[in-house]
């Protein structure tokens with residue numbers, strides 16, 4: 001039933017005029033320009049949030065297009081520094097060419113991570129679909145081997161492989177491992193991923209447990225109460241919490257511009273009241289800020305990839321009290 005509703009919403013939305021899609025996505029995307037992103041961050045800073053900035057756009061079709069992302073992210077680093085914002089970067093590895101030419105894609109990402117490192121800024125490699133999971137993790141390992149530790153990736157609870165990835169990364173990176181854990185937005189084949197709601201929640205929570213036990217930095221990226229509440233009790237059982245220096249014996253040193261071993265992360269425009277509640281309780285909360293000219297393509301692709309997003313967007317508009325920005 002929910003599936004049918006979601007697909008209907010998606011089918012209707014992708015046929016709507018661009019202005020309508022723009023009106024819907026306005027709440028989830030800061031705007032077309034970097035200035036829009038800076039303004040949103042300045043406004044939300046008063047709510048105690050910090051940020052991670054995403055230049056919209058993903059898989060590119062030729063390597064020249066990667067230059068656009070490199071140049072734009074350099075502007076983002078400058079804007080974050082000059083406006084003294086508490087923010088870091090989130091990038092899509094395929095936008096840097098990872099699927100076209102692995103070596104060149106890795107070099108492009110390295111350039112950006114080196115440049116961000118000079119500004120003491122962290123770079124998060126968003127995790128895309130299963131075609132690039134192994135390579136994305138590999139990029140992080142290579143960069144750490146070169147001494148660039150201001151980089152980490154995202155792991156997706158829905159993938160069967162994720163617990164093994166955490167175990168492998170514990171061996172390779174030890175306490176320098178720095179993750180964002182989320183459910184995973186891509187609908188993956190059933191041979192490699194969970195598809196039922198409860199299975200995905202349980203698997204994501206198991207990953208949170210494993211990351212915390214491994215001493216890793218753990219960014220919990222979810223708006224779902226069963227995940228957020230589970231994370232809070234898991235943190236408590238490790239003696240972790242707001243204002244407490246990370247007490248885990250295997251934890252790494254305190255990270256620059258990070259929380260005490262963990263933080264919560266949410267998307268711009270989603271579940272603001274929950275984020276503000278976490279922030280008021282002293283938890284570090286980070287908002288994911290997408291911006292860029294490609295907002296239309298981004299919104300439509302997201303809806304087509306995962307129709308449940310359509311249901312969430314519809315719910316947010318029809319029942320705004322469940323999901324205020």
Ligand code: FDA
Pocket residue numbers: 125126127128154156180182183184185186221222223224225227265266267270271287288309312313315316322323
């Ligand atoms: P769930 O989908 O159950 O949502 C709980 C509630 O939150 C919904 O009922 C709805 O009210 C609200 N909600 C959630 N998403 C919404 C939306 N888009 N619009 C409106 N309301 C919404 N995935 C990935 O594969 N790779 C990645 O790198 C990232 N990165 C990332 C960063 C951050 C900061 C976040 C918060 C999420 C991601 N994700 C991601 C997406 C993630 O995998 C997942 O798809 C979404 O967060 C939705 O899952 P929830 O855990 O929020 O639960």
